[in-house]
Amino acid sequence: MTKYTIETKQLTKIYKDQKAVNNVNIHVKKGRIYGLLGRNGAGKTTIMKMILGLTSTSSGEVDVFGKNIKGREKQVYPRIGAIIETPGFYPNLTGTENLNIFAKLRGTSAPNAVKNALEIVGLPYKDKKLFGEYSLGMKQRLGIANAILHDPELLILDEPTNGLDPIGIAEVRDFIKKLSVERGKTILISSHILTEISLLADDIGIIDNGILLEENSMEELKRKNGKYILLQVSDAAKASLILERQFGLKSYSVKDDHTLQIYNNSLDMASVNKALILGDVSVISSQLCNDTLEDYFRKITGGDGIA
Amino acid sequence: MLKLIQIEFLKLRRRTFVWIMMFSALIMPFLAYLLFKYAWDTGGDPVQFYKWSAFGLTLFIVLPVVLGILSTMLMYNENQYDMLKQLWIVPVSKMRYFFSKFFVVLIYSVCFMLVTAVGSVIFSILLGDIAFDWQNVLFLIRKCLEIGVITAFAMLPILAIATTQNGYILPVAITLIYAFLGSIIVSINMYIHPLSSMAVIVARNGDIPGLNNTQVISIPLAFLSIFIWGIVSVLLANVALARRK
Numbered sequence: 332m333t334k335y336t337i338e339t340k341q342l343t344k345i346y347k348d349q350k351a352v353n354n355v356n357i358h359v360k361k362g363r364i365y366g367l368l369g370r371n372g373a374g375k376t377t378i379m380k381m382i383l384g385l386t387s388t389s390s391g392e393v394d395v396f397g398k399n400i401k402g403r404e405k406q407v408y409p410r411i412g413a414i415i416e417t418p419g420f421y422p423n424l425t426g427t428e429n430l431n432i433f434a435k436l437r438g439t440s441a442p443n444a445v446k447n448a449l450e451i452v453g454l455p456y457k458d459k460k461l462f463g464e465y466s467l468g469m470k471q472r473l474g475i476a477n478a479i480l481h482d483p484e485l486l487i488l489d490e491p492t493n494g495l496d497p498i499g500i501a502e503v504r505d506f507i508k509k510l511s512v513e514r515g516k517t518i519l520i521s522s523h524i525l526t527e528i529s530l531l532a533d534d535i536g537i538i539d540n541g542i543l544l545e546e547n548s549m550e551e552l553k554r555k556n557g558k559y560i561l562l563q564v565s566d567a568a569k570a571s572l573i574l575e576r577q578f579g580l581k582s583y584s585v586k587d588d589h590t591l592q593i594y595n596n597s598l599d600m601a602s603v604n605k606a607l608i609l610g611d612v613s614v615i616s617s618q619l620c621n622d623t624l625e626d627y628f629r630k631i632t633g634g635d636g637i638a
Numbered sequence: 639m640l641k642l643i644q645i646e647f648l649k650l651r652r653r654t655f656v657w658i659m660m661f662s663a664l665i666m667p668f669l670a671y672l673l674f675k676y677a678w679d680t681g682g683d684p685v686q687f688y689k690w691s692a693f694g695l696t697l698f699i700v701l702p703v704v705l706g707i708l709s710t711m712l713m714y715n716e717n718q719y720d721m722l723k724q725l726w727i728v729p730v731s732k733m734r735y736f737f738s739k740f741f742v743v744l745i746y747s748v749c750f751m752l753v754t755a756v757g758s759v760i761f762s763i764l765l766g767d768i769a770f771d772w773q774n775v776l777f778l779i780r781k782c783l784e785i786g787v788i789t790a791f792a793m794l795p796i797l798a799i800a801t802t803q804n805g806y807i808l809p810v811a812i813t814l815i816y817a818f819l820g821s822i823i824v825s826i827n828m829y830i831h832p833l834s835s836m837a838v839i840v841a842r843n844g845d846i847p848g849l850n851n852t853q854v855i856s857i858p859l860a861f862l863s864i865f866i867w868g869i870v871s872v873l874l875a876n877v878a879l880a881r882r883k
Contacts, residue, residue, distance in 0.1 A: 419719030422719070428648070432645055
């Protein structure tokens with residue numbers, strides 16, 4: 332059985348002449364939170380819509396729960412809870428009445444399912460306030476309550492904290508984390524806010540202009556983008572051999588023929604320089620760098636747009 | 639399906655306009671009462687009164703316009719507030735969704751005509767010169783039920799158009815044109831427009847004064863016209879709903 336709850340293979344969506352999603356392969360592992368990070372218009376929502384079968388794919392495949400979703404939507408949907416874009420509800424009904432409708436449609440048998448879902452997102456049960464009078468934040472909370480109402484195994488949340496105040500964002504983040512940690516839910520969440528994703532996701536996919544630029548675990552990304560020594564030398568291969576033999580260094584990466592990135596900051600740079608010179612390797616420069624994740628995202632996406 | 643229809647009625651909660659529209663079922667009985675009270679004389683014939691209170695403008699204008707507005711209202715929220723994708727991933731079948739709306743229109747239409755029938759009977763009694771007669775009342779109820787059921791089918795094109803639109807204006811405007819065309823076309827060709835075909839079926843025995851057809855009567859052709867329009871409407875709705883994601 333596959334370890335991925337969602338797996339896309341060469342997923343592509345073309346609108347007229349524009350490639351909105353270009354050969355995207357994402358891998359959402361069971362029980363983990365996968366953050367899809369990208370600017371507005373990067374293709375996050377389109378990917379989520381294609382995963383849900385709400386929009387057709389131009390090419391490629393989507394496997395959900397180990398099988399291609401095409402033609403299996405009716406079996407798969409009851410196992411998924413989703414918010415895509417801004418959740419809409421009936422403005423003439425209260426939050427509870429709206430959720431009762433969806434509970435009825437889904438045939439949710441659990442008693443107090445509506446009450447529990449509302450409690451989780453911090454909305455009052457049987458409140459008299461109509462959905463039409465809700466603030467954007469309340470609407471978003473109700474959307475999340477609807478997504479978790481039937482206790483699904485997989486949650487697909489498209490920018491779920493849109494319109495929430497900072498406290499609301501923190502609350503939503505906490506309960507999404509709880510759903511994953513305590514109840515083993517698999518969660519695919521999209522956002523253009525880096526801090527939100529970095530605080531929440533176990534794995535991350537960075538998308539820009541429809542292309543998945545990087546997919547990695549958050550742990551690995553943080554490791555790659557903490558403090559490091561950037562060493563520019565005449566021969567990177569030779570330098571790496573010297574560093575391994577003389578300093579027992581293992582955590583480094585060779586960026587190109589002349590550049591090394593060393594993740595061990597405790598190295599004595601004077602000794603390193605001496606060893607390299609004695610080993611017939613010229614040291615052009617060495618500097619201590621301290622990249623943040625934000626710097627990294629800016630670098631690989633080529634600019635601004637991620638908060 | 640029954641669950642979907644129940645849910646459709648739940649969605650109408652606090653939409654007072656839907657229930658206010660039901661009162662318009664009493665407009666024609668009341669106007670007929672005024673007409674016969676102060677201008678004309680029924681000569682004691684209740685069918686003369688019913689012709690004005692339930693069969694004339696109610697059949698061609700009032701009921702179709704009310705049902706057109708209702709159809710638009712039923713589709714409005716989900717289209718306007720982008721709710722359909724939430725329904726599709728429940729999942730709700732697109733055709734079941736459409737037919738649940740249709741059944742609401744059908745039930746509403748039958749209720750509307752029953753209110754019209756009750757109003758007609760009450761106002762005819764208030765008029766004073768029409769004696770209460772069960773046979774005439776049963777005739778009225780039978781015809782009202784026929785009108786209620788068939789008009790709902792004849793309004794399927796409007797329901798289908800409402801699925802394609804986000805707003806109120808176009809479907810309501812088309813409803814008005816559709817209703818007036820129905821009453822105009824009936825004198826030219828009764829089998830082109832579903833509403834005029836409905837009039838053929840309702841007045842098939844020549845027992846409704848003012849609806850005595852001058853053209854060749856063909857009940858199968860009238861049903862065929864409504865059926866073809868209905869099928870085209872369902873196909874249109876299916877395409878429109880498939881695109882709404």
